[in-house]
Amino acid sequence: GAGVSQSPSNKVTEKGKDVELRCDPISGHTALYWYRQRLGQGLEFLIYFQGNSAPDKSGLPSDRFSAERTGESVSTLTIQRTQQEDSAVYLCASRSLTSGGQETQYFGPGTRLLVL
Amino acid sequence: AQSVTQLGSHVSVSEGALVLLRCNYSSSVPPYLFWYVQYPNQGLQLLLKYTSAATLVKGINGFEAEFKKSETSFHLTKPSAHMSDAAEYFCAVSLPYGNNRLAFGKGNQVVVIP
Numbered sequence: 001g002a003g004v005s006q007s008p009s010n011k012v013t014e015k016g017k018d019v020e021l022r023c024d025p026i027s028g029h030t031a032l033y034w035y036r037q038r039l040g041q042g043l044e045f046l047i048y049f050q051g052n053s054a055p056d057k058s059g060l061p062s063d064r065f066s067a068e069r070t071g072e073s074v075s076t077l078t079i080q081r082t083q084q085e086d087s088a089v090y091l092c093a094s095r096s097l098t099s100g101g102q103e104t105q106y107f108g109p110g111t112r113l114l115v116l
Numbered sequence: 117a118q119s120v121t122q123l124g125s126h127v128s129v130s131e132g133a134l135v136l137l138r139c140n141y142s143s144s145v146p147p148y149l150f151w152y153v154q155y156p157n158q159g160l161q162l163l164l165k166y167t168s169a170a171t172l173v174k175g176i177n178g179f180e181a182e183f184k185k186s187e188t189s190f191h192l193t194k195p196s197a198h199m200s201d202a203a204e205y206f207c208a209v210s211l212p213y214g215n216n217r218l219a220f221g222k223g224n225q226v227v228v229i230p
């Protein structure tokens with residue numbers, strides 16, 4: 001079946017502009033995560049969605065970052081007034097949800113964002 | 117909060133030699149542990165995971181890792197490196213409850229020398 005897809009694959013923007021990144025999770029996966037990977041760094045957790053529950057936004061680095069998800073489908077991550085330090089690869093992951101949390105998170109290919 | 121330490125950002129290994137990538141974790145409770153591999157311009161792919169069953173875990177492509185609670189370690193090994201093993205490898209930890217978000221190490225870029 002299809003994996004996690006993300007669009008666009010690459011995005012170049014000017015400082016101060018808003019950008020919107022999209023994630024299509026694996027069908028049937030109720031949990032969805034956004035992570036950020038800056039150059040030379042590991043992945044940083046940004047936000048978590050689970051069904052219709054309130055999202056866990058504890059990883060968002062500033063109020064310029066926001067994300068939405070409608071039900072168990074597509075999610076969008078929006079960065080307002082982009083700054084150069086926002087340049088990174090933004091990765092989305094999804095997983096099915098059963099008790100114990102042992103299920104694997106499946107990652108998309110990421111969106112490479114460059115803020116000039 | 118849980119965390120992972122991976123030392124040595126770049127690791128060079130000769131083709132046919134042992135691959136050893138070290139991972140140490142910190143967690144307040146027995147965690148779940150993962151190794152992911154990232155090939156150029158691709159997303160992360162799971163190599164293997166430990167979720168409180170057998171401490172020696174076998175994964176894809178001949179990799180395995182052993183969970184050692186006393187050493188808080190989860191080192192990744194492969195007996196014989198192939199050229200196709202050149203990639204970036206990430207160790208990650210999650211708590212076995214809550215949102216199971218992953219905390220990643222900084223990664224090891226593996227270079228295989230012919």
